[in-house]
Amino acid sequence: MKCPVCRTKQLKSVTLEEHLNAKTCSQCEGNWIASEDYQKWLDQQEETLPEKEPEVSFDIKDNTKAKLCPQCDRILIKYKVGHGVDFFLDHCNSCNGVWFDKNEWDALKERNLHDEVHYMFTKSWQKKIRDEEIREMLNKMYVSKFGKDSYEEAKRIREWLQEQPETMTLLAFLSDEDPYQL
Numbered sequence: 001m002k003c004p005v006c007r008t009k010q011l012k013s014v015t016l017e018e019h020l021n022a023k024t025c026s027q028c029e030g031n032w033i034a035s036e037d038y039q040k041w042l043d044q045q046e047e048t049l050p051e052k053e054p055e056v057s058f059d060i061k062d063n064t065k066a067k068l069c070p071q072c073d074r075i076l077i078k079y080k081v082g083h084g085v086d087f088f089l090d091h092c093n094s095c096n097g098v099w100f101d102k103n104e105w106d107a108l109k110e111r112n113l114h115d116e117v118h119y120m121f122t123k124s125w126q127k128k129i130r131d132e133e134i135r136e137m138l139n140k141m142y143v144s145k146f147g148k149d150s151y152e153e154a155k156r157i158r159e160w161l162q163e164q165p166e167t168m169t170l171l172a173f174l175s176d177e178d179p180y181q182l
């Protein structure tokens with residue numbers, strides 16, 4: 001089995017974690033985890049660990065060039081991890097194996113996201129990331145349109161409005177040029 005990054009370099013078997021077998025490249029230090037090896041390891045885990053903030057940061061050079069699956073030669077598809085993680089994972093949609101560039105596994109482990117890798121390639125995980133990106137984009141747009149202070153004030157009023165029993169009437173009152181004319 002050859003390294004999808006270094007191409008000619010042979011991958012070697014390693015034990016990445018207790019009960020987790022992987023293949024590693026001694027040149028680029030990336031790791032390949034086959035679907036059944038990941039599943040076996042996952043079965044040994046008692047529960048999904050709660051996500052946490054990282055205490056250590058890792059130097060990651062997300063390799064952006066196209067890679068082929070070392071198991072079945074298909075093109076690996078890039079998936080965003082999201083949750084504040086800015087690199088992509090390379091996943092084989094055919095055999096479900098995953099390629100981790102150097103330090104990517106450790107960075108996920110530092111966040112307790114390493115036991116959720118199998119979810120990262122699902123539609124619902126990817127949709128959440130997109131929703132979060134849209135939120136972030138709109139938030140920035142509002143800040144630049146209204147200014148930070150006015151935006152904060154608008155959010156406060158919005159919250160207050162939604163708690164009122166007469167929200168729509170209040171809105172009409174606020175937007176009417178002269179609410180004292182019939």
Ligand SMILES: [Zn+2]
Nearest residue numbers: 003006025028
């Ligand atoms: Zn390599």
Ligand SMILES: [Zn+2]
Nearest residue numbers: 069072092095
């Ligand atoms: Zn494959």
